[in-house]
Amino acid sequence: MKYTIALLAGDGIGPEVINEAVKVSDAIAKKFNHEIIWTPALTGACAIDAVGVPYPDETHEICMKADAVLFGAVGHPKFDNDPSAPVRPEQGLLLMRKKLGLFANVRPTFTFPSLIDNSPLKRERIEGTDLVFLRELTGGIYFGEKGRLDGGETAYDTCTYTRVEVQRLAKKGFELAMTRTKKLCCVDKANVLETSRLWRETVQAMEKDYPEVTVSYEFVDAVAMRLVQWPNSYDVLITENLFGDILTDEASVISGSMGLMPSASVGEHTSLYEPIHGSYPQATGLNIANPLATILSAAMMFEDAFGLKEEAATIRAAVNKSLEQGIITEDLATKDAKTYKTSEVGDWLVANL
Amino acid sequence: MKYTIALLAGDGIGPEVINEAVKVSDAIAKKFNHEIIWTPALTGACAIDAVGVPYPDETHEICMKADAVLFGAVGHPKFDNDPSAPVRPEQGLLLMRKKLGLFANVRPTFTFPSLIDNSPLKRERIEGTDLVFLRELTGGIYFGEKGRLDGGETAYDTCTYTRVEVQRLAKKGFELAMTRTKKLCCVDKANVLETSRLWRETVQAMEKDYPEVTVSYEFVDAVAMRLVQWPNSYDVLITENLFGDILTDEASVISGSMGLMPSASVGEHTSLYEPIHGSYPQATGLNIANPLATILSAAMMFEDAFGLKEEAATIRAAVNKSLEQGIITEDLATKDAKTYKTSEVGDWLVANL
Ligand SMILES: CC(C)[C@H](C(=O)O)[C@@H](O)C(=O)O
Numbered sequence: 001m002k003y004t005i006a007l008l009a010g011d012g013i014g015p016e017v018i019n020e021a022v023k024v025s026d027a028i029a030k031k032f033n034h035e036i037i038w039t040p041a042l043t044g045a046c047a048i049d050a051v052g053v054p055y056p057d058e059t060h061e062i063c064m065k066a067d068a069v070l071f072g073a074v075g076h077p078k079f080d081n082d083p084s085a086p087v088r089p090e091q092g093l094l095l096m097r098k099k100l101g102l103f104a105n106v107r108p109t110f111t112f113p114s115l116i117d118n119s120p121l122k123r124e125r126i127e128g129t130d131l132v133f134l135r136e137l138t139g140g141i142y143f144g145e146k147g148r149l150d151g152g153e154t155a156y157d158t159c160t161y162t163r164v165e166v167q168r169l170a171k172k173g174f175e176l177a178m179t180r181t182k183k184l185c186c187v188d189k190a191n192v193l194e195t196s197r198l199w200r201e202t203v204q205a206m207e208k209d210y211p212e213v214t215v216s217y218e219f220v221d222a223v224a225m226r227l228v229q230w231p232n233s234y235d236v237l238i239t240e241n242l243f244g245d246i247l248t249d250e251a252s253v254i255s256g257s258m259g260l261m262p263s264a265s266v267g268e269h270t271s272l273y274e275p276i277h278g279s280y281p282q283a284t285g286l287n288i289a290n291p292l293a294t295i296l297s298a299a300m301m302f303e304d305a306f307g308l309k310e311e312a313a314t315i316r317a318a319v320n321k322s323l324e325q326g327i328i329t330e331d332l333a334t335k336d337a338k339t340y341k342t343s344e345v346g347d348w349l350v351a352n353l
Numbered sequence: 354m355k356y357t358i359a360l361l362a363g364d365g366i367g368p369e370v371i372n373e374a375v376k377v378s379d380a381i382a383k384k385f386n387h388e389i390i391w392t393p394a395l396t397g398a399c400a401i402d403a404v405g406v407p408y409p410d411e412t413h414e415i416c417m418k419a420d421a422v423l424f425g426a427v428g429h430p431k432f433d434n435d436p437s438a439p440v441r442p443e444q445g446l447l448l449m450r451k452k453l454g455l456f457a458n459v460r461p462t463f464t465f466p467s468l469i470d471n472s473p474l475k476r477e478r479i480e481g482t483d484l485v486f487l488r489e490l491t492g493g494i495y496f497g498e499k500g501r502l503d504g505g506e507t508a509y510d511t512c513t514y515t516r517v518e519v520q521r522l523a524k525k526g527f528e529l530a531m532t533r534t535k536k537l538c539c540v541d542k543a544n545v546l547e548t549s550r551l552w553r554e555t556v557q558a559m560e561k562d563y564p565e566v567t568v569s570y571e572f573v574d575a576v577a578m579r580l581v582q583w584p585n586s587y588d589v590l591i592t593e594n595l596f597g598d599i600l601t602d603e604a605s606v607i608s609g610s611m612g613l614m615p616s617a618s619v620g621e622h623t624s625l626y627e628p629i630h631g632s633y634p635q636a637t638g639l640n641i642a643n644p645l646a647t648i649l650s651a652a653m654m655f656e657d658a659f660g661l662k663e664e665a666a667t668i669r670a671a672v673n674k675s676l677e678q679g680i681i682t683e684d685l686a687t688k689d690a691k692t693y694k695t696s697e698v699g700d701w702l703v704a705n706l
């Protein structure tokens with residue numbers, strides 16, 4: 001088969017980790033007789049520098065025409081100190097999510113046996129952790145009306161959700177739960193927020209369509225606690241945009257393998273795959289960034305966007321083998337273990353697929 | 354001196370833990386020649402049962418007349434499954450905060466050396482943790498306009514902040530930082546929210562009045578991560594209501610001493626002291642709940658509301674001694690350590706002040 005993949009490398013270490021994912025993907029394609037056409041496009045700070053906006057129309061066209069999008073990371077320190085600057089990389093991210101209709105962000109958190117001791121949490125608390133957050137990504141307070149009143153003295157943000165928005169996200173949650181241990185947790189703040197009450201009543205009404213799924217409803221503050229206490233008690237969690245932003249980042253730390261966690265954003269027009277980490281400007285150009293999160297994101301792409309399970313499994317098996325054999329970048333090294341460069345890890349994987 | 358303290362025991366284990374705090378407070382008063390007048394009042398589920406509302410006017414009058422409020426916990430399972438029920442204990446809590454003008458919730462997280470291994474986090478990650486959250490408590494999305502549109506199909510919540518609201522909270526943050534290690538972290542989501550940008554610009558403008566304080570600005574998602582990674586890197590954190598709700602609960606788990614953490618809510622008219630834990634309905638009447646969080650809340654009250662440092666220190670010293678000597682309730686017990694009843698812990702403290 002032939003696949004067109006939009007390649008949005010972005011800023012910082014983005015191009016370096018994307019490069020390794022391309023190498024590994026090409027090797028997989030060759031092995032399984034597929035053809036991949038990569039269509040690179042600008043996004044983030046580099047797009048602002050080049051054309052003045054973080055998500056150019058041309059990039060959007062390229063994404064819409066592709067079978068999937070592989071994304072690196074965006075962000076540059078020159079934009080960091082002024083969150084009210086008129087043009088910023090994050091705006092491109094939000095615009096891209098909205099225009100591509102990527103309403104569900106899929107963020108798995110799982111443990112790698114060989115890395116479990118990297119976690120800040122004790123081994124017995126995290127062993128067996130294998131959870132997935134489905135974060136709503138194109139609604140809520142991120143996209144509601146916001147502004148100033150009283151000559152700038154009062155600020156407001158509006159969180160809005162429609163039943164349809166909740167249903168389409170929850171549907172993905174129920175479906176995902178059906179492929180796993182059939183446990184779904186709806187995370188909300190229904191004791192305070194009207195939008196949360198809409199979430200809860202909508203999910204409750206859908207329960208009858210998935211009689212095998214056990215659904216729990218937990219408040220966001222309680223989940224923030226239990227995630228640290230017993231992450232392995234969760235399976236699939238669904239939640240709104242802002243809660244998802246906070247909780248998925250919290251969860252990412254738990255497994256001790258934050259630099260390895262992939263993610264997908266899926267929805268109406270296409271799907272996008274990206275590592276959960278940022279653009280780590282300090283490491284730019286040093287060939288030290290860990291490419292595995294991006295490579296595992298490519299594996300998610302093969303499996304979920306193209307339905308190529310074996311190809312995905314082959315990538316994951318090679319990644320596991322590389323970890324077991326200590327072919328690791330410096331972020332994963334304990335004590336004076338030998339470490340490898342970004343490109344060396346990619347090369348090793350290509351040679352060991 | 355003579356102090357009038359409004360006593361809001363609330364629901365579940367509330368009355369049991371409050372009872373021990375009263376015993377210890379009375380013993381301290383006797384030792385230091387103070388007089389305490391306790392004025393009990395209803396709040397929570399028990400107030401709904403008795404008079405139909407969770408925060409009766411009479412209770413409010415009693416709180417307004419008192420020098421401070423000591424609070425147990427509210428909540429009853431019969432209200433749990435229906436967050437849209439017309440009358441619920443939480444509404445009383447929010448109304449009380451608003452009417453008493455308790456705009457700053459002070460939530461310390463610190464470690465007890467003898468309990469450090471109870472933490473889900475590894476010892477080396479949490480040793481030395483001693484941070485305080487100041488959570489804004491009477492504004493934001495909790496109190497903004499909310500409702501339904503389109504015949505119930507769309508829900509919305511509004512988050513609003515004024516510069517004055519931010520200033521008064523931030524002022525307490527700067528002042529608190531001055532009494533500690535002079536590090537202040539402002540937690541926001543200024544890359545997305547207009548209210549966060551108001552927070553950030555307001556705090557930035559105040560920096561010049563506290564030249565000795567080092568201020569950092571971090572996004573809420575990043576703090577949710579770093580709290581689990583390196584909680585001991587924080588000192589004072591200030592944040593808005595909803596972020597504070599989530600992050601203070603997350604932080605409470607870190608020290609492994611969640612059942613021991615006190616809190617204060619301060620502001621315009623009075624101050625209120627309460628354990629951070631809830632009403633644990635399952636333990637009601639069993640005399641097994643840990644009274645230490647409430648007793649340490651009483652210590653905060655002596656120190657902060659009445660300026661009685663030595664009295665507070667005496668309570669804390671006795672609590673530390675009780676922990677060292679293993680006079681603990683069953684929640685703190687590891688393996689087959691001997692445990693004590695709620696009232697026995699209180700009795701021991703009274704005898705050992
Ligand atoms: C950069 C920021 C706008 C973004 C978000 O809040 O969604 C990021 O934190 C993320 O989670 O992808």
Ligand SMILES: CC(C)[C@H](C(=O)O)[C@@H](O)C(=O)O
Pocket residue numbers: 191192221443446598
């Ligand atoms: C019960 C609930 C309304 C309350 C809150 O969200 O403020 C609680 O979680 C708290 O933190 O005191």
